[in-house]
Amino acid sequence: MTDATETQVAADGDTRQGRAPFFLRLVRQPSGAIGLLIVAVLVVMAIFADQIAPYSPIKMAAGKPLTGPSADHLLGTDEFGRDMFSRIVYGSRLTMQIGLIAVGISLSIGTLIGLVAAYAGGFIEKLLMRSTDVVFSFTETLIALAFVAVLGPSLENAMIAVGIAGVPFYARTCYASALGEEGKPYFEASIAAGAGHGRLLFLHLLPNVVPTMIVIATLGLSNAILAAAALSFLGLGAQPPTPEWGAMLSAGRDFFNRAPWLMLYPGLAIALTVLAFNILGDALREALDPKSRERS
Amino acid sequence: MALVDISDLTIGFGADETKPPVVDGVDISIGKGEIVALVGESGSGKSMTALSIVGLLPERGRVRAGRVLFEGEDLLAFDEAGLRSVRGARIGMIFQEPMTSLNPVLTVGEQLVEALIVHEGLSKAESRKRAVAMLERTGIDHAERRLRQYPHEFSGGMRQRVMIAMMMALKPALLIADEPTTALDVTIQAQILDLLREMVRDLDTSLLLITHDMGVVAEMADRVVVMRNGQVVEHGECRSIFAAPQAEYTRKLLAAVPTLDDPTRTTTAASFGSEVLRLADVSRSFGGGGLFSRQAPLKAVDGVTLSVQAGETLALVGESGSGKSTLGRLAMRLETPDHGWVMVSGKDITRLSGRGLRRMRRAIQMIFQDPYASLDPRFSIGRTIAEPMILEGSVPRSVVRERVGALLERAGLSAAMAARMPHELSGGQRQRVAIARALAVNPQIIVADEPTSALDVSVQAKILDLMIELQEADSLAYLFITHDLAVVRRIAHRVAVMRKGRIVELGAAADVLERPIHPYTRALIAAAPVPDPARRRERRHGMPETEGAAAGHPGEWRAVGDQHWVLA
Numbered sequence: 001m002t003d004a005t006e007t008q009v010a011a012d013g014d015t016r017q018g019r020a021p022f023f024l025r026l027v028r029q030p031s032g033a034i035g036l037l038i039v040a041v042l043v044v045m046a047i048f049a050d051q052i053a054p055y056s057p058i059k060m061a062a063g064k065p066l067t068g069p070s071a072d073h074l075l076g077t078d079e080f081g082r083d084m085f086s087r088i089v090y091g092s093r094l095t096m097q098i099g100l101i102a103v104g105i106s107l108s109i110g111t112l113i114g115l116v117a118a119y120a121g122g123f124i125e126k127l128l129m130r131s132t133d134v135v136f137s138f139t140e141t142l143i144a145l146a147f148v149a150v151l152g153p154s155l156e157n158a159m160i161a162v163g164i165a166g167v168p169f170y171a172r173t174c175y176a177s178a179l180g181e182e183g184k185p186y187f188e189a190s191i192a193a194g195a196g197h198g199r200l201l202f203l204h205l206l207p208n209v210v211p212t213m214i215v216i217a218t219l220g221l222s223n224a225i226l227a228a229a230a231l232s233f234l235g236l237g238a239q240p241p242t243p244e245w246g247a248m249l250s251a252g253r254d255f256f257n258r259a260p261w262l263m264l265y266p267g268l269a270i271a272l273t274v275l276a277f278n279i280l281g282d283a284l285r286e287a288l289d290p291k292s293r294e295r296s
Numbered sequence: 297m298a299l300v301d302i303s304d305l306t307i308g309f310g311a312d313e314t315k316p317p318v319v320d321g322v323d324i325s326i327g328k329g330e331i332v333a334l335v336g337e338s339g340s341g342k343s344m345t346a347l348s349i350v351g352l353l354p355e356r357g358r359v360r361a362g363r364v365l366f367e368g369e370d371l372l373a374f375d376e377a378g379l380r381s382v383r384g385a386r387i388g389m390i391f392q393e394p395m396t397s398l399n400p401v402l403t404v405g406e407q408l409v410e411a412l413i414v415h416e417g418l419s420k421a422e423s424r425k426r427a428v429a430m431l432e433r434t435g436i437d438h439a440e441r442r443l444r445q446y447p448h449e450f451s452g453g454m455r456q457r458v459m460i461a462m463m464m465a466l467k468p469a470l471l472i473a474d475e476p477t478t479a480l481d482v483t484i485q486a487q488i489l490d491l492l493r494e495m496v497r498d499l500d501t502s503l504l505l506i507t508h509d510m511g512v513v514a515e516m517a518d519r520v521v522v523m524r525n526g527q528v529v530e531h532g533e534c535r536s537i538f539a540a541p542q543a544e545y546t547r548k549l550l551a552a553v554p555t556l557d558d559p560t561r562t563t564t565a566a567s568f569g570s571e572v573l574r575l576a577d578v579s580r581s582f583g584g585g586g587l588f589s590r591q592a593p594l595k596a597v598d599g600v601t602l603s604v605q606a607g608e609t610l611a612l613v614g615e616s617g618s619g620k621s622t623l624g625r626l627a628m629r630l631e632t633p634d635h636g637w638v639m640v641s642g643k644d645i646t647r648l649s650g651r652g653l654r655r656m657r658r659a660i661q662m663i664f665q666d667p668y669a670s671l672d673p674r675f676s677i678g679r680t681i682a683e684p685m686i687l688e689g690s691v692p693r694s695v696v697r698e699r700v701g702a703l704l705e706r707a708g709l710s711a712a713m714a715a716r717m718p719h720e721l722s723g724g725q726r727q728r729v730a731i732a733r734a735l736a737v738n739p740q741i742i743v744a745d746e747p748t749s750a751l752d753v754s755v756q757a758k759i760l761d762l763m764i765e766l767q768e769a770d771s772l773a774y775l776f777i778t779h780d781l782a783v784v785r786r787i788a789h790r791v792a793v794m795r796k797g798r799i800v801e802l803g804a805a806a807d808v809l810e811r812p813i814h815p816y817t818r819a820l821i822a823a824a825p826v827p828d829p830a831r832r833r834e835r836r837h838g839m840p841e842t843e844g845a846a847a848g849h850p851g852e853w854r855a856v857g858d859q860h861w862v863l864a
Contacts, residue, residue, distance in 0.1 A: 185664035186672040188630055189733065192662050193684035194654040207674040 025287040032287065035280030038272060046093040053086035057243040066259045076261045078251070080241075084261065087243040088269055094244050095225055095273060098159050102224035105163025107217050110170025115209070117171070118178035119201055129175060136168040140227055148236045155244065158237035162227045166220060173216050177209040211288045219281035222274040229270050245270050298325040298365075299469060299502050300349070305362035307344050307353065307526075317360060319344050320526040326470065329500040331493075333507060333517035333534070335549075337752035338723075341526040342506050346472050348372075349504075350387055351379040367469065385415045388468035390459050392475040397459055398447040404458055405443030408465065415466050430461040434491055452616075453484035460491055467499050474506045481615035481779060486823040489515055508752060510553045511782075511825030514538060522546050534829045552757040553827050554782035560805040561609070561764075561789050568789075569606030571642070572740040572773045573660065577601055578626055578636035579797075596622040598797035599636070604741060607771035611778060611788035611805070613820070619797040620777045624743045627775060628662055629653060641740055658688055661734035665746035667726035671718040677704070677729055678714030684736040699736070707732040708762055724755035731762065741773040748783060760786050781824045785809060790859075793817045803860030813862040 026032040045052060055063075060080040069076045075084035117128040135143065140162075147161035181187060182205065190204055229246030231237035238244030240251070245266040252262030307319035319341040326332045336342040347353050349364055349371060364371045371382065383389070391397050399407060405427060412423035424443075431439035434457040447455060456476060463471055473492065477485035493516065496503050505516055513520055514534065521531040522543065530543040541547045578600050581593035596619045604610045614620040625631040627638060629645055637646045645656045661684075664670040671680055681700045685691045691699055701711030707728040718726060727747060734742050744763070748756040764787060766772055776787055784791055784805065791808040793801040793816065801814040812818045853861050 185666060185670035188628075189662060189664065189670060189730070190672070190683065191630065192628055192657055192660075193733070193737065194657050194687045195683070196654065196687075199687070204672055208672070 022287060026283055029283045029286060031279040032283030035276045035278075035283055038276035039280060042092050042096065042273060042276070045089050046096045049089050049093050053083075053089040055083035055086045057082065057087045057090040058241045066255060066262075068259070069261060075265050076259065078248075078259075078262055079255055082241075084265055087248060088245070088265055090243045091245045091248065091266065091269065092273075094155070094238065094242065095229075095269075098155070098162070098228040099221045099225045099277075101159045102162040102166065102228060103217050103220050105160065106166030106170045106220065106224070107213065109164075110167045110172075111174045111206075111209070111213055113167070113171040114174025114176075115178050115201055115205055118175050118182060119197070119205060128171070132168040132171045135165075136172070140165040140223075141230060144227055144231055145234075145236065148231060153236040153239065155232075155238045155242065158228050158231045161231070162224050165227070166224060170213070170216060170220070174209055174213060177212045178205050181205055181208045215281055215285040215288060218277060218284055222277035222281075225277070226270070226274055299328050299330075299367065300324070300326040300504075301363075301365040302345070302349070303363050303365075305345060305348060305364065306360040307341070307348055308358055308360050309356050311358065313360065316526075318357075318526050319348070321362070322523070322526075322528050324521055324528070324531070326502045326504055328469075328502055329496060331496055331503040331505060331516055331518045333505045333513040333520045334523065335507060335510070335513055335520060336523035337508060337549075337754065339525070340523040342523050343474055345523070346474060346504060346506050349470075349472065350383050350389065351376070384411065384468070385466060386469050388463040388466060388471045390456070390463065390471065390473040390476045392478050398455055400447050403444055403446055404450065408443070408458070408462055411462050412465055426465055427461075430465045431458070433464065434458075434461045435487065436461075451484075453480050453488065456480065456484075456488050457491065460488070460495065464495055464499065468501060470502045470504065471495070472504045472506070475508070476505075477512065478507070478509070482781075482825075483615065483819055483823040485512075486825070489825075492516070509825065510550065510753070510827040514827045514829045515825045517829075522549070538827070538829050548754060550827070552754040554757070554760075554780075554786045555827055560785050560809060561787070568608045569771055571603050572606050572640065573602075573604040573627060573775065574637075574639040575600055575602045575623070575627060576637040576639070578623075578633040578638060580622055580626055580631055580633050595619075595797045597626060597633075600794075600797075600799055601636075602792060602799070602802075604773045604775055606740060606773050607767065608790065609767065609774040609776050609788045611776045611784040611791045612794055613778060613781065613784055613791060614794035615779055615820075617796075618794045620794045621745055623794070624662070624745050624775060624777050627743055628660060629657065630662075654687075658684070658737040659740045661737065661739040661742050663727070663730050663734055663742060663744040663747045665750055667723045667730065667750060668718075670730050671726055673718055675718075676714065677716050677718065677721070680718075680729065681714070681733050681736055684733060688737050700732075703732040703736055704729075706735065706766070708758070722755075723751055724759065727751065727755075727759055728762070731759075731766070735766065738770075739772070741775060743775045743777070745777045746779070747776075749778070749780065756783070763787065781809065781821060793820070798863060800863045801861070803857065807857055807860045811857070811860075813856050813860075814864070 027036060060082060063073050063077045063081050063083065065077060065079050065081040067073060067077045073083050073085065075088065077083060078087070113128050113132065117125045143165040144158070144161035147164060148157055151157040151160065187200070187204055190200060195204070228237055229249070232244045232246030233250040235250065238247045240247065248266040249263055252259070252266065255262055302322060302324045305319055305322045306317050308315055308317040322345055324332065324334070324345070334342045334346065344353065344357065348359055349366070351371065351374065353359070359372055362372070366382070366387070371379070374382070398404070405424070408427040408430070409420065409423040412418050412426055413420065418426065427443060428439045431442060436442055436454060436457055450458065476492070477488050480488065489512065492503060495501055507513060517534040519532065520534050520537045522529050522537070522545065524545050530537065530541065530546045537546065538550065541550055578597060579595065580597045581595045583593050600623060602610065612620045612623060622631060626633050629638060633646060637644055639645065640656055640659050643656060645653060648656060678697070678700050681703055682696045685696055685699060686693070700714050704711050704713055709725060709728050709732070721729065748759050751759060760783065763774065767774065774787070778784060788805045791803065791805050792799045793808065793814065795816050801808055801812065801817045808817060809821065812821055852864065854864050856862050
């Protein structure tokens with residue numbers, strides 16, 4: 001029993017067939033292309049820092065202290081005569097690490113809490129969501145500060161602190177998204193088929209909240225980078241002589257009048273990175289949204 | 297001269313002229329005070345045609361050719377300002393979803409009064425008086441008080457009345473109604489249709505009625521235009537189209553419409569097998585009981601007792617809010633009853649949980665209304681159908697693939713579809729996949745919650761045929777939840793009519809549909825539109841007069857015939 005009408009509908013009623021592949025939809029938006037480009041440059045810098053940087057980021061007196069940008073030192077030198085360009089390049093490596101690890105911590109813990117709360121319901125739901133609400137009511141930086149105060153100032157502890165402080169946001173987003181999926185009939189059909197907790201949680205709920213979480217994580221990267229830079233700026237994150245952008249910014253303050261580039265370039269690097277992840281996240285959201293179609 | 301004269305209208309998506317158009321050379325004319333029905337299945341281009349009249353095509357829609365003459369002027373040549381002066385004042389619109397066509401943050405009165413001030417230039421006090429009069433005219437009680445309420449305090453039918461009141465106040469020359477009753481219950485639908493007919497008669501308005509429901513067409517239209525794939529396949533007088541359809545497609549469309557005259561499925565109770573589902577005195581309430589809530593809990597299901605035997609279809613009929621879907625979910629144990637028992641194949645599953653419940657659940661499967669949400673968008677079709685078998689564990693993994701293919705073929709699809717993803721399938725195909733999934737574990741009973749109401753009529757008929765075929769082959773039982781009496785007639789052996797959480801009438805399909813006893817059942821049957829213009833009735837519909845009885849004493853069961861009971 002094949003039916004003409006139904007095949008007809010399938011053949012010409014389906015507008016999604018004409019959708020461009022995901023990557024094309026992403027880079028066709030100006031924000032997607034620019035964001036992706038900057039992120040790509042950062043990644044290349046981070047990976048090939050050893051080849052790109054002309055000097056060691058830590059060794060002192062590579063040049064004269066506090067000289068302005070020149071052919072030898074593209075972005076000038078700092079108070080110890082270290083090459084600023086090299087320090088910025090190595091800094092991108094740290095920034096990427098911090099961002100990925102911190103977001104990784106928030107994302108995994110947050111997703112787990114959100115999923116379990118939405119799925120379990122009842123007392124567990126109340127306990128989990130109310131606890132995240134409590135944490136949410138403090139500013140992220142304050143929580144990160146408290147963690148670093150307990151763990152001691154170091155780059156690793158800053159990552160952990162920023163990661164933990166981000167958890168409530170991810171947990172809430174995941175919780176809302178999972179609640180929406182849970183109400184759909186396909187989920188109940190699986191219950192009716194006899195699916196157990198693990199299957200429902202990880203094969204049905206998780207894959208359907210992942211697109212939302214990817215967007216959130218991309219946007220969250222910039223947040224995490226900024227928070228970690230702030231901790232370093234306050235002297236609670238990366239310790240000298242580590243070439244971390246926030247720490248460099250902080251060290252440059254003392255010489256602001258004589259050598260403004262010491263603050264300018266790390267500040268610019270942070271701003272560009274944050275901007276890149278933000279616009280990339282927006283473009284991702286647009287590209288992943290099944291309702292947004294290309295415009296002609 | 298005709299009020300509206302559409303000629304050679306061609307609409308496509310995007311600037312690319314080589315792509316096939318969605319509306320292709322359509323000619324329609326609407327006379328003064330005439331009701332023209334524009335009929336077609338989804339994707340036929342009927343809504344696009346109507347939207348082009350008021351210049352409200354979606355962003356990428358482009359008119360490629362044609363004219364839309366309204367009172368002698370070509371609307372397609374109007375700029376946005378010109379169109380705005382026509383919209384509302386000269387051409388009114390009513391949409392399917394009454395929830396979204398009113399602004400939720402303004403009171404109903406503010407919206408009505410604003411429309412009158414803008415379009416009629418009346419003073420505030422005058423507008424207010426007119427608004428009250430209009431609401432009263434559309435049958436809304438306590439109009440003064442109602443004006444101060446917000447849209448969410450109105451039911452769907454009431455909101456549609458408000459929309460009509462707004463239209464009546466503006467006295468447009470043309471009213472475009474896009475599926476105005478599709479989201480409403482039959483008794484409300486009948487009242488809204490009456491109201492529209494009255495408006496056409498009293499104000500000499502022309503009505504362009506867009507619908508997929510042949511029953512509504514037969515009740516309302518003077519002339520009918522049938523569309524398919526963007527083209528008009530047939531147009532003519534309503535009576536002649538129903539009596540002697542010329543186009544092949546119209547004939548097929550009419551043949552697929554289930555009517556209240558089809559014979560019911562007849563079988564005696566003795567011909568069915570053992571009892572597969574028994575609900576004994578089940579109740580379920582929602583809300584209330586909270587720490588800060590003083591609201592009384594809402595009894596969604598209130599002491600219902602039912603049984604379904606192997607090979608039998610029990611149709612559960614009722615309007616929205618009657619508790620019929622909750623009852624289906626109770627049978628599945630997707631909800632747990634507050635009181636009473638649920639027994640599947642003689643085993644009590646009311647108190648089961650965990651592994652035991654999971655095992656028992658396989659005997660009872662479910663098909664849902666929304667074919668777009670009932671399949672996991674990240675699972676391939678094959679994986680979706682295989683899931684219940686893998687969970688059951690009785691089918692070796694190597695055979696699962698084969699079984700999936702066989703199930704797809706039983707459901708009328710090809711085995712190759714297993715590799716496809718849900719979004720590549722049409723609504724009818726998805727519903728077939730859902731049926732294949734339900735059959736995968738050889739259940740004894742399937743709970744089908746409005747499985748055909750989201751589908752076009754021709755697809756609906758095929759899905760019903762498939763379900764009947766499967767039932768006869770395997771002596772499957774169905775608990776078939778629906779609001780559509782014509783569908784009931786096609787598939788049900790027995791019917792239970794539900795209202796406010798209680799079953800008010802229960803009996804063989806033929807008895808209940810042809811000799812209804814309970815006033816509510818009668819009202820339901822009277823309100824159902826009949827797809828035959830020769831039997832159009834001039835009626836005045838009111839709410840069935842059982843409010844008082846339902847609120848107070850629940851009444852007692854009384855046998856009124858062989859296996860036919862009524863709550864009185």
